Amino acid sequence: MSLLEFVNRMLGKESTSSKNIAKERLRLVLVHDRASISPQMLNKLKEDLIKVISNYMDIDEDSMEVNLSQDDREVALVANIPVMKMKRDYSTKG
Amino acid sequence: MGEVIVVTSGKGGVGKTTTSANLGTGLAVAGHKVVLVDTDIGLRNLDVVMGLENRIVYDIVDVTSGNCRLRQALIKDKRFENLFLLPAAQTKDKNAVTPEQMRELSAELKQEFDYAIIDCPAGIEQGFKNAIAGADRAVVVTTPEMSAVRDADRIIGLLEAAELSNPKLIINRIRPQMVKRGDMMDMADILDILAIELLGVVPEDESIIISTNKGEPAVMDHNAKAGEAYRRITRRIRGEQVALMNLDVPEGLMDKLRKLVGLR
Ligand SMILES: Nc1ncnc2c1ncn2[C@@H]1O[C@H](COP(=O)(O)OP(=O)(O)O)[C@@H](O)[C@H]1O
Ligand SMILES: [Mg+2]
Numbered sequence: 001m002s003l004l005e006f007v008n009r010m011l012g013k014e015s016t017s018s019k020n021i022a023k024e025r026l027r028l029v030l031v032h033d034r035a036s037i038s039p040q041m042l043n044k045l046k047e048d049l050i051k052v053i054s055n056y057m058d059i060d061e062d063s064m065e066v067n068l069s070q071d072d073r074e075v076a077l078v079a080n081i082p083v084m085k086m087k088r089d090y091s092t093k094g
Numbered sequence: 095m096g097e098v099i100v101v102t103s104g105k106g107g108v109g110k111t112t113t114s115a116n117l118g119t120g121l122a123v124a125g126h127k128v129v130l131v132d133t134d135i136g137l138r139n140l141d142v143v144m145g146l147e148n149r150i151v152y153d154i155v156d157v158t159s160g161n162c163r164l165r166q167a168l169i170k171d172k173r174f175e176n177l178f179l180l181p182a183a184q185t186k187d188k189n190a191v192t193p194e195q196m197r198e199l200s201a202e203l204k205q206e207f208d209y210a211i212i213d214c215p216a217g218i219e220q221g222f223k224n225a226i227a228g229a230d231r232a233v234v235v236t237t238p239e240m241s242a243v244r245d246a247d248r249i250i251g252l253l254e255a256a257e258l259s260n261p262k263l264i265i266n267r268i269r270p271q272m273v274k275r276g277d278m279m280d281m282a283d284i285l286d287i288l289a290i291e292l293l294g295v296v297p298e299d300e301s302i303i304i305s306t307n308k309g310e311p312a313v314m315d316h317n318a319k320a321g322e323a324y325r326r327i328t329r330r331i332r333g334e335q336v337a338l339m340n341l342d343v344p345e346g347l348m349d350k351l352r353k354l355v356g357l358r
Pocket of ligand 2: 113134139213214
């Protein structure tokens with residue numbers, strides 16, 4: 001334990017305690033661990049996306065890509081969905 | 095119709111076998127007819143913790159492969175006539191049992207017993223899949239360490255994928271002194287991370303080692319802290335609402351000093 005750590009603990013400050021280090025490291029590692037998604041679930045997600053997006057535009061379902069991507073800090077859902085045709089937006093053009 | 099409860103963890107050495115023995119014994123003390131099933135093939139241990147190692151003739155693989163009848167393989171406990179053990183095979187191959195066979199075995203056990211407690215091997219491979227195959231509910235054991243909590247998280251995901259939802263958590267080997275000085279994650283930290291329901295907390299306790307030495311589960315020892323913890327866990331499994339055990343440590347010198355200088 002460093003002197004600073006010791007003083008912090010004497011003062012009852014917890015931020016440097018090893019449990020907080022563990023918690024933060026766990027949080028990060030679990031973001032990655034949990035980022036695995038089964039092919040079935042990914043397929044369901046794709047189908048649902050197609051359903052919703054089709055209300056607004058025609059998309060190329062065959063070349064659409066949906067994946068989870070991750071780096072050190074975060075996990076993102078990345079989708080590449082080629083648009084074939086936009087539907088006319090009657091509501092705003094009135 | 096009885097209930098099959100699997101005790102699992104992912105990581106090895108966190109207290110699955112200890113928990114199975116104590117929970118099973120606790121339920122037997124409460125008057126239920128209980129069978130303990132050791133599915134850790136090749137690493138048989140529950141027999142020793144229960145003090146029944148000298149009575150084994152047949153094992154679980156003998157039963158699933160039709161070598162003997164279930165009744166022939168069941169070992170009656172020394173102390174309780176309503177408590178039985180189905181031991182793991184020690185020399186057979188890990189893949190000697192299939193999930194389908196486990197489902198059949200579980201169904202058979204449920205006819206005869208109020209509770210079947212399945213002690214699961216470490217890992218997420220075949221042995222784990224077998225152990226959970228016939229279970230109605232799951233108990234996940236972890237210790238307050240990063241690696242154990244991480245593995246518990248993985249197991250919870252796999253249990254949910256296998257439609258064993260709502261597993262309950264036991265946090266084992268808590269050391270209140272370390273929690274107090276901020277060097278060990280506490281109950282709230284772990285529940286926050288794993289986001290599942292708590293079944294109980296068990297302190298680190300020498301009595302676990304002593305009771306294992308003797309082959310007498312700590313739940314029978316009324317002076318043991320861990321025994322008290324397992325008695326409470328047993329009651330919660332039976333559906334009772336029981337307060338958490340107080341694991342607070344008495345005020346130490348540091349606390350007194352802090353108070354003295356007005357920091358608390
Ligand atoms: N609460 C506890 N206090 C002290 N020792 C414990 C406690 N729980 C488990 N142990 C010890 O830890 C070791 C591993 O426990 P075990 O139940 O065999 O784990 P697992 O079945 O998960 O591999 C054993 O030697 C056991 O006596
Ligand atoms: Mg074990």
